Amino acid sequence: MTNLTQLNERIFLIDAHDLGRKARTGSYIIKEEKITIVETSASPSISYILEGLKELNIHPNEVEYIIVTHIHLDHAGGAGLLLQHCPNAKVVVHPKGARHLADPSRLMAGAKAVYGEDFDRLFHPIIPISEENLIVKEDRAELTIGPDCTLVFYDSPGHSNHHFSIFDPVSNGVFTGDTIGVYYHELVKDDIELFLPSTSPNQFRPDAMLESVEKIKSLQVTTIYFGHFGMTTNVNEVYKQISFWLPIFVNAGKESFAEHPLASPSEHKNMIKELILKKVTSYLDERNVPRNHDVYEIIELDLDICSMGIVDYLLK
Numbered sequence: 001m002t003n004l005t006q007l008n009e010r011i012f013l014i015d016a017h018d019l020g021r022k023a024r025t026g027s028y029i030i031k032e033e034k035i036t037i038v039e040t041s042a043s044p045s046i047s048y049i050l051e052g053l054k055e056l057n058i059h060p061n062e063v064e065y066i067i068v069t070h071i072h073l074d075h076a077g078g079a080g081l082l083l084q085h086c087p088n089a090k091v092v093v094h095p096k097g098a099r100h101l102a103d104p105s106r107l108m109a110g111a112k113a114v115y116g117e118d119f120d121r122l123f124h125p126i127i128p129i130s131e132e133n134l135i136v137k138e139d140r141a142e143l144t145i146g147p148d149c150t151l152v153f154y155d156s157p158g159h160s161n162h163h164f165s166i167f168d169p170v171s172n173g174v175f176t177g178d179t180i181g182v183y184y185h186e187l188v189k190d191d192i193e194l195f196l197p198s199t200s201p202n203q204f205r206p207d208a209m210l211e212s213v214e215k216i217k218s219l220q221v222t223t224i225y226f227g228h229f230g231m232t233t234n235v236n237e238v239y240k241q242i243s244f245w246l247p248i249f250v251n252a253g254k255e256s257f258a259e260h261p262l263a264s265p266s267e268h269k270n271m272i273k274e275l276i277l278k279k280v281t282s283y284l285d286e287r288n289v290p291r292n293h294d295v296y297e298i299i300e301l302d303l304d305i306c307s308m309g310i311v312d313y314l315l316k
Contacts, residue, residue: 039069070177158208
């Protein structure tokens with residue numbers, strides 16, 4: 001897969017190489033009258049976005065909107081740096097996320113707690129964005145980016161409280177960030193589509209996530225653009241799998257807490273991860289995916305973070 005992939009007549013996917021990995025986090029370029037970027041990933045990814053723009057013969061000065069589905073650093077950490085290269089752009093963000101882009105100190109502290117000494121390598125620099133360069137979009141707000149294209153924003157909590165999803169009427173698609181999970185692109189070459197929920201700390205709420213799934217389902221879209229990673233037109237399979245896996249994730253947490261009431265949060269995290277991984281492995285065994293498949297490396301990384309979120313949710 002190249003760093004730039006054309007998905008349809010006007011939408012392009014840039015592999016942002018988040019965490020130094022291919023097919024991990026994507027940024028989308030919408031070629032409309034007003035050039036729009038959806039998702040920036042972290043700052044080390046910005047060079048890939050700029051290279052993608054160059055390949056499309058788009059000067060950074062032409063970019064008018066940079067949209068982040070939510071403010072987690074793997075989706076918005078590079079927004080400030082990208083804005084320095086795109087001086088005519090505005091950053092579009094959820095109302096609960098705007099203040100954290102203006103002052104990212106809490107975001108940085110949270111990421112440092114998770115990633116420790118790897119923080120600088122993965123995320124530096126995180127540049128504050130002045131309020132005059134921010135546009136806040138409430139639930140069902142609109143943004144016209146072309147004569148025949150008005151994007152619509154939908155509040156979609158569950159993964160985080162500062163998350164919206166963006167409906168694109170031209171492609172009848174929706175950019176969902178992490179709201180309805182992760183698409184494991186590593187399995188596409190095996191003709192397998194795996195979608196798992198993203199339950200990272202510290203605002204994971206399963207009921208809200210299922211409500212967001214239903215909200216997106218009600219839009220009757222034919223395409224879903226994931227933050228991780230890529231596009232699918234098999235939308236009903238997405239809804240089916242997220243609804244299937246989410247109770248499994250939460251019940252693994254409940255089982256751990258019930259059977260080991262004196263365990264520490266870190267011990268619960270490890271037990272929950274193992275319980276979920278066992279289920280996912282069994283699921284992939286049934287589909288003849290070898291246990292040395294490269295998808296397992298990223299699944300284990302994700303389940304580590306997801307298990308932290310489940311512990312956090314149950315402790316609250």
